[in-house]
Every structure is written in structure tokens, then in C-alpha cells.
Amino acid sequence: MLNNPVWAALTGPQACFAEAAGNAARYLPEIAPFAALSDPADPSAWRDLATLTDFAVLTGPSITPLAGWRAETVTHGVQMIGQSMSGVQDPEAVPLTEKDVPEMLELVARAQPGPFLKRTVDLGRYLGIRDPDGRLVAMAGERFRMPGWTEVSAVCTDPAWRGKGLAARLTLAVAAGILARGELPFLHAVHDNDNAIRLYGRLGFTHNADVTFASYRI
Incomplete structure (x- = not known):
């Protein structure tokens, strides 16, 4: 699979x-x-x-x-799997729903994590962290789901808030929800995004395969 x-x-x-x-x-x-x-x-x-x-x-x-x-x-890119990792719930991570989509799309435009559309949020559980003024500054969620596995996706942080560990916290929080269902988390990263790959490795993800993402038109 x-x-x-x-x-x-x-x-x-x-x-x-x-x-x-x-x-x-x-x-x-x-x-x-x-x-x-x-x-x-x-x-x-x-x-x-x-x-x-x-x-x-x-x-x-x-x-x-x-x-x-x-x-x-x-x-x-690379595909990484979390077969032996532990998730960690985050008390500051708030659920994101349909009403948050405009803010989520704005964050995606600033942070560029990859494809995210107006109904991508329907695919699974999304969590976010807000700044003291209530502005959404980081998020992560679930995308591809198949028997026994769910992908952690849309991990992104506002450029002004990077370096504070928000992406790691949200990745672990989303993984915790996946593991609680008896499933295993996996994710993808661009092959030359060394910072992201190192981060995911520290969180317990391991390399599973090299992959290609390609868009085609007829």
C-alpha cells in the first residue's frame, strides 16, 4: 500500500x-x-x-x-514511516475545522507546504497553534488514509514563527491521534529539504522509500 x-x-x-x-x-x-x-x-x-x-x-x-x-x-521526495515512534498530545494545539479554512489557506500561501485546497480539511484531523493575538501561525493534519496508515501532511509554520519548535509539536500531536486509532503515521518530504528530513528523523520517522510527485496534463 x-x-x-x-x-x-x-x-x-x-x-x-x-x-x-x-x-x-x-x-x-x-x-x-x-x-x-x-x-x-x-x-x-x-x-x-x-x-x-x-x-x-x-x-x-x-x-x-x-x-x-x-x-x-x-x-x-522521500517517504518516511513512524512504525516505532510515540506521539505527544499538545495542549496548545487547537482543532481546525471548515470555519478555519480561510485562515488555513492564508497560512499555506505564506508557508508553502504543498497542495491544500478549500476542502482538504475534510480528509482528517487538523490541528493549529495561534499566536497571542489569535492568529493562526502553524498547522498540521491528516491527508492520505489507507488501512492501517494515515499520512501527516500540511505541516507548516508562518515564516515569522519558525525556529520555535511548532512544526515538531504539531507533527507529534497529529501522530498521537493516528496512533490512538491503532494506525501508523507516515509522511512525505521533498528530497532536498534537509531540515524537514532531519526533524522528522528526530521525531522517530525513518526512511521507507524514495518517491516522485509529478503533475501531468493530456
Whole structure:
């Protein structure tokens, strides 16, 4: 499952957020830009994907598109898993819900953690930390969920508040919720984001695989 997490999510616990056709599926457009194929090497799966959308972001160890699909962006990353880590609840971390989405989108624009849309918050539990004036300055939450595993995602901190350990605290708090359900946390980081990779390693995550995130258009 970990080598094709979006497919495992969209055909499993998050099927309610999916549009599917044959051997392809994607999140509803307002949820996330990600799509998946049952087997990225299967030409018929790419043809199924074309019936759903003309643009998709895919992830996996290796992706070779069918002729006619062109890569627009390709980002190399790492997948890390928390099989032996312990989460830590944070009393200052507050739940974030639909009413907080405008603030969450503003924080994402400042911190650039990766794709986050107006209904991404529906995918799982999101937590945030606010400054003394009540302004949201850091957040983290859950994105891909498949049997036994949930991804920690959207870990970000306002640039003015970095270096205070907020990302670590929120990552551990989100992981604590995942572990409490009897699941294991995993996450992704860009391969050259050494600071993030070192941080996640200190928190107990270990390297599982090298992955590629790529956007394709037909």
C-alpha cells in the first residue's frame, strides 16, 4: 500500500472523496489534486484516467506516463514511516475545522507546504497553534488514509514563527491521534529539504522509500 498510497486511500477509507473509472481514481477537485492508477505501468489505467480529468498529480516510486500525457512538474521526495515512534498530545494545539479554512489557506500561501485546497480539511484531523493575538501561525493534519496508515501532511509554520519548535509539536500531536486509532503515521518530504528530513528523523520517522510527485496534463 505504501508504494501506491493514493490508490489505497481512494479505493479504501477515502472512497467517499473519490471519482473513479476502471483502474483510475482521483480526489474530488475541491479536496485535492491527486489521482492514482492501480498500476502506473498499465496503459489502460492511463486511458481510464483521461475519462476523469485532463490534469492530475500522481505519486509513486516510478511513473512513466502513457503517450499523450506530458509532465508539467516533477518533484523528487522521500517517504518516511513512524512504525516505532510515540506521539505527544499538545495542549496548545487547537482543532481546525471548515470555519478555519480561510485562515488555513492564508497560512499555506505564506508557508508553502504543498497542495491544500478549500476542502482538504475534510480528509482528517487538523490541528493549529495561534499566536497571542489569535492568529493562526502553524498547522498540521491528516491527508492520505489507507488501512492501517494515515499520512501527516500540511505541516507548516508562518515564516515569522519558525525556529520555535511548532512544526515538531504539531507533527507529534497529529501522530498521537493516528496512533490512538491503532494506525501508523507516515509522511512525505521533498528530497532536498534537509531540515524537514532531519526533524522528522528526530521525531522517530525513518526512511521507507524514495518517491516522485509529478503533475501531468493530456
